[in-house]
Amino acid sequence: MDFTRILPEECLSLIISLTSPADACRSATVCPALRSAVDSDAVWEKFLPRDYRSIILESSSSSLLLSLGKKDLYFHLSSHPILIQNGTVSFQLEKRSGKKCYMLGARALSIIWGDTPAYWTWKSQPDSRFPEVAELKLVWWLDVKGKIETRILSPNTNYAAYLVFKLKYRHTIGFRRRTVGLNVDIDGITLREERRVSLDSRDEPEYVRERGAEWMEVEMGEFFNENGYDGTVEFSLKEIDTSYHKRGLIIEGIEIKPKDIGS
Known part of the structure; x- marks a missing residue:
């Protein structure tokens, strides 16, 4: 018996909305009779965060985005990060699951001596999603921190934080064959031992990965956001060895996104 001929579209939409975005798209492919129900706003409203x-109202393109159908809005948010919080943070959906992803731009981070032009400079970068990135001119003490409230993340989700950066190889000093410390803390409690990783992909290509437009990413650590309680996660990049100076690092931000999303 073909249940798609018996149940009204409203019931089909409700059933589909209890699955996942990936399952919904797969259902429409396998069973064309479900396509109308799958495309309905009732389904994709459930897949969007509450x-x-x-x-979206924090974005400069809020009027355009809110005028879209729910399915179109979902796929737009999964493919095009939107800037919020005065252009210092980006928001996006993980395409297969609808989980929330955020990137804290360099302006949303705490960078020691970040406002001292002799040490750091701020500039626009055509291939960055943010108006400004931070370029390291010269420091001995490298200390960068970011934080996010757990309540704005998706609950019951395993997240990982990634430093998104570039190295100007012809002008880089202090990173080849040297490591930096990467940490993730929740409410001041370090989740695991500090990670020591070289940011130079020639040293540790298994950890430093390309992500397009010459930007690189390295995992800083992971955490499980169980119930989205009112806590704070802090991320840090630190190297306080003052025996050598460092330069040539460009920081776009720290991205927080779901990890281990099934295929």
Whole structure:
């Protein structure tokens, strides 16, 4: 018996909305009779985060985005990060699951001596999603921190934080064959031992990965956001060995995104 001929579209939409975005798209491919139900706003409204409207209202393109159908909005947010919080943070959806992803731009980070032109400079970068990135001119003490509230992340989700950066290889000093410390803390509690990783992909290509437009990413650590309680996760990049100076690092931001999303 073909249940798609018996159940009204509203019931089909409700059933599909209890699955996942990936399953919904797969259902429409396997069973063309479900396509109308799969495309309905009722389905994709369930896949969008509950607070998606308030997030979108922080964007300069909020009117355009909120005029889209729910399915179109979902796929737009999964393919095009939107800038919020005065252009210092980006928001995106993980395409297969609909989980929330954020990137803290360099301006949303705490960078020691970041406002001292002799040490750091701020500039626009055509291939960055943010208006400004931070370029390291010269420091001995490298200390960069970012934080995010767990309540704005998706609950019951395993997240990982990634430093997104570039090295100007012809002008880089202090990173080849040297490591930096990477940490993730929740409410001041370090989740695991500090990671020591070289940011130069020639040293540790298994850890430093390309992500397009010559930007690189390295995992800083991971954490499980169980119930989205009112806590704070802090991420840090630190190297305080003052026996050598460092330069040539460009920081776009720290990205927080779900890890181990099944295929």
